[in-house]
Amino acid sequence: MIGILVALAISWLLLYFVEKKSIAVLGVVPTVRNMTQFLTGFLVTAVLCVGTQYLDKILRGSVWTMNDWQRVPGMLWWDFKSVLMEELMFRGALLYILIRRIGPSKAILISAAAFGVLHWFSFGVLGNVIPMLFIFAGTGMMGYAWALAFAKTRSIMMPLGFHLGWNMLHNTIFSMGPLGAGLISSSGGIQIANWFSLIGLLGVPVIVILFVRYVQKESPSS
Numbered sequence: 001m002i003g004i005l006v007a008l009a010i011s012w013l014l015l016y017f018v019e020k021k022s023i024a025v026l027g028v029v030p031t032v033r034n035m036t037q038f039l040t041g042f043l044v045t046a047v048l049c050v051g052t053q054y055l056d057k058i059l060r061g062s063v064w065t066m067n068d069w070q071r072v073p074g075m076l077w078w079d080f081k082s083v084l085m086e087e088l089m090f091r092g093a094l095l096y097i098l099i100r101r102i103g104p105s106k107a108i109l110i111s112a113a114a115f116g117v118l119h120w121f122s123f124g125v126l127g128n129v130i131p132m133l134f135i136f137a138g139t140g141m142m143g144y145a146w147a148l149a150f151a152k153t154r155s156i157m158m159p160l161g162f163h164l165g166w167n168m169l170h171n172t173i174f175s176m177g178p179l180g181a182g183l184i185s186s187s188g189g190i191q192i193a194n195w196f197s198l199i200g201l202l203g204v205p206v207i208v209i210l211f212v213r214y215v216q217k218e219s220p221s222s
Contacts, residue, residue: 011092060186116139138201
């Protein structure tokens with residue numbers, strides 16, 4: 001929690017001294033529009049996560065087992081803290097400043113590339129060229145989608161919703177994250193081709209990009 005408070009303080013200082021703006025320009029105020037964007041983002045990626053996990057279950061012929069729910073609140077809190085920290089880093093003050101200084105196209109690409117590189121470390125693939133390429137492509141495209149959402153909605157709330165929707169379902173509900181068993185575990189079934197993992201890694205970001213570009217309306221400038 002201290003890290004989040006520090007990130008908020010740094011964001012406020014950057015915006016104040018560089019752009020003479022308050023942190024409100026990040027769209028953090030819980031207005032009806034911002035909360036609608038948050039819920040929309042959350043539902044989109046939550047549905048996509050459920051879809052990919054269910055398809056995996058069908059193809060494998062595996063069984064879902066409900067686990068003890070007592071660990072779930074702590075895992076959800078961990079998801080929230082880690083997601084909020086990453087959003088403040090990659091879709092916060094720095095992205096806002098970059099958009100103002102060099103334009104949205106270049107700023108979005110820089111944010112997406114930085115997000116992809118971060119996951120070389122968090123996924124522990126640094127030095128393994130092929131996994132690095134796939135991780136960079138998948139997480140970089142997701143970072144692109146979320147940065148595009150920030151630029152288009154002029155708010156951090158939709159990217160935050162996208163990120164939380166995916167991470168909370170993927171990590172905590174379906175036990176696919178670094179914290180181990182969450183609410184549901186998958187067991188049994190057959191081994192399926194490795195290419196299936198690309199549906200989640202590459203296919204999901206493409207769908208989110210298409211949603212942001214062609215479905216989400218651009219918010220008027222304030």
